[in-house]
């Protein structure tokens with residue numbers, strides 16, 4: 196399948212800088228084969244420059260006219276729990292540990308099939324707001340004794356929707372504990388089951404320092420080394436976590452606690468890090484850990500703000516995640532980008548802090564780097580995977596076009612995303628999802644919330 200996206204304003208990364216140039220993107224199968232940039236000469240009418248000639252369309256199976264749109268890499272949501280869309284507006288205005296108690300009681304009743312539909316709900320929101328890849332911590336594996344089959348799991352939802360994802364079944368407890376080992380084995384079963392997929396990948400997901408003993412973190416590390424896998428873990432999310440770990444482990448910070456286990460020997464994404472100390476940041480840099488910041492979730496749970504400017508200054512790779520919809524309450528990366536920039540400017544009292552280009556990099560290049568997919572995801576260039584979004588520029592948010600990247604971060608809201616390709620495949624065209632019936636997803640999710648007695 197050969198696809199031509201022609202005559203768009205293409206967001207490119209040139210020597211680490213984000214620039215927008217008129218051009219075409221040629222896709223062969225799942226890969227970007229060529230980016231044809233049309234330089235605008237002095238005195239030329241920029242609106243007419245680069246218009247692809249009709250005969251350039253010959254030889255393509257599909258031609259997408261991108262005139263008047265921004266063509267850019269899809270966004271990467273580097274930390275979420277997609278099944279948690281069920282908890283949207285269910286446990287609001289609560290402290291973290293009270294929130295966990297309320298959510299856990301319902302989670303325990305969710306079947307694999309429930310998680311399929313609620314993950315689909317998050318995927319609808321992601322597709323409609325520009326996210327082409329997400330990194331997920333989930334609770335029900337494909338084979339869970341409750342429901343098996345394609346509609347029985349998170350991986351099934353990713354498969355059916357055309358989405359790209361890195362999935363990790365959450366792991367807690369200690370080595371030797373029966374239920375903890377069951378969770379890790381469920382992860383390994385899922386991993387084996389979907390090994391052949393080019394869109395579904397797996398990532399080890401020990402939940403957090405306060406739910407994982409050292410022996411479990413060590414076991415996860417060994418499993419990762421053996422199977423060449425990455426890890427994702429929540430760390431230093433709240434004051435309560437800092438206190439619990441310091442009391443239990445002789446004054447250690449959660450970062451020190453996790454480092455001691457050897458987990459950071461695996462390529463790791465650490466989510467949150469709201470309370471990271473200067474020493475923690477040094478340690479994270481030494482271990483080459485990527486940091487997934489989640490500003491909206493952190494604010495909503497009253498946990499504060501991660502020291503993002505310090506992460507940047509220390510040279511850490513920063514990426515951006517929404518966290519689950521129980522604590523955000525959306526999977527919209529546009530809202531996350533705006534908060535990421537505005538919150539840190541406000542809290543640091545510096546307008547230059549975390550600028551628009553930096554934030555767009557968090558959501559694209561940073562996510563790709565965290566996943567070891569540098570040059571393959573989060574970028575439009577020859578040889579990269581064709582995960583691409585087209586945004587309508589003929590909307591007030593993008594007029595006048597003083598600075599498209601700034602507008603993307605500060606003015607857009609996600610509704611401008613018209614068309615999306617993942618792995619070279621069109622998953623949304625002119626706002627219409629192509630792979631599944633979104634109305635059915637809403638119906639099924641409402642039924643689940645009713646069955647579990649969640650509505651107030």
Ligand SMILES: [Zn+2]
Nearest residue numbers: 275429518519
């Ligand atoms: Zn999380």
